[in-house]
Amino acid sequence: MDNFNYYFDNIHLLGIQGMNKKTIQSILERAQYFNQKKKNRKNKILKDSLVINLFFENSTRTKASFEIAAKSMSADILNISVSSSSIKKGETLIDTAATLNAMHPDFLILRHPNSGAAEMLSKHVECSIINAGDGRHEHPTQALLDAAVIKEEGINLEGLKIAICGDILNSRVARSNIYLLTTMGAQVSVIGPPTLIPKDIERMGVKVFFDLNSGLKSSDIIMILRLQNERMDGSETPSKREYYSFFGINENNLKLAKKNALVMHPGPMNRGVEIASLLADNNEISLVKKQVEMGVSVRIACLEMLKLSRNKLLK
Numbered sequence: 001m002d003n004f005n006y007y008f009d010n011i012h013l014l015g016i017q018g019m020n021k022k023t024i025q026s027i028l029e030r031a032q033y034f035n036q037k038k039k040n041r042k043n044k045i046l047k048d049s050l051v052i053n054l055f056f057e058n059s060t061r062t063k064a065s066f067e068i069a070a071k072s073m074s075a076d077i078l079n080i081s082v083s084s085s086s087i088k089k090g091e092t093l094i095d096t097a098a099t100l101n102a103m104h105p106d107f108l109i110l111r112h113p114n115s116g117a118a119e120m121l122s123k124h125v126e127c128s129i130i131n132a133g134d135g136r137h138e139h140p141t142q143a144l145l146d147a148a149v150i151k152e153e154g155i156n157l158e159g160l161k162i163a164i165c166g167d168i169l170n171s172r173v174a175r176s177n178i179y180l181l182t183t184m185g186a187q188v189s190v191i192g193p194p195t196l197i198p199k200d201i202e203r204m205g206v207k208v209f210f211d212l213n214s215g216l217k218s219s220d221i222i223m224i225l226r227l228q229n230e231r232m233d234g235s236e237t238p239s240k241r242e243y244y245s246f247f248g249i250n251e252n253n254l255k256l257a258k259k260n261a262l263v264m265h266p267g268p269m270n271r272g273v274e275i276a277s278l279l280a281d282n283n284e285i286s287l288v289k290k291q292v293e294m295g296v297s298v299r300i301a302c303l304e305m306l307k308l309s310r311n312k313l314l315k
């Protein structure tokens with residue numbers, strides 16, 4: 001196996017904010033390397049390592065993807081089911097983590113509804129924390145896998161025109177992607193109703209559009225986001241049907257974007273709300289399946305990077 005020059009100086013992966021171009025580039029290339037191997041990617045990088053998946057929010061893709069990644073790297077993996085753990089008896093996140101920490105895991109993969117939960121935990125444990133989504137804040141491996149898919153399509157991130165459409169306000173995927181894409185030199189727009197766009201988002205280096213027509217114009221890629229109802233109080237959007245008529249993406253209004261524009265979606269998709277079913281299933285245009293596939297390779301690359309960085313920094 002080739003050596004991995006990873007340019008990363010931390011034992012935790014908490015977010016994309018502050019990550020430089022060279023580090024991002026190295027992770028993307030490593031993920032593409034593992035992605036080429038697909039079924040043949042079994043290795044011993046995490047032999048004798050213990051990985052714990054601790055998910056306080058629902059997940060299909062991210063949780064399974066980390067588990068498959070860890071297993072393919074020969075790690076032992078433990079999935080903690082929050083619904084049957086002591087968390088239900090009132091234990092705090094820090095106490096739960098301290099208990100798990102005492103079992104000496106090497107990696108704790110955390111998904112939590114509170115923004116900042118992963119960073120807070122990283123100050124209380126010795127193992128490496130990987131943020132698998134913290135509230136509205138960040139979802140670093142999602143942004144990395146999205147970028148790796150774009151690269152894999154032969155598209156340059158530098159100069160790419162990408163529109164992120166939907167519930168930007170409540171989306172950690174939007175935030176991590178904006179950090180990553182702007183760092184890599186892409187031109188990022190966000191499209192959505194005013195109630196779902198954070199007030200000062202221009203400061204993140206993006207253009208804001210409140211209507212689809214002008215927002216989609218000249219975009220190479222549209223990243224479509226779900227309405228994060230679990231983080232809303234009900235006053236942010238009209239009915240689902242009305243939302244679809246203004247912001248739902250289908251094969252027809254996609255023509256407003258560049259010819260051959262592609263669409264992405266982190267999942268789970270709500271068909272007929274933010275994306276038309278026909279478009280979601282059109283594999284010529286939709287990169288959704290490739291995103292899921294690349295998710296495993298990106299997580300292998302991230303686990304490897306953290307393992308190498310732990311070995312170096314904790315020597």
Ligand code: ASP
Nearest residue numbers: 133139173226266267268
């Ligand atoms: N799966 C992504 C997340 O956890 C996107 C979503 O849930 O809409 O943030």
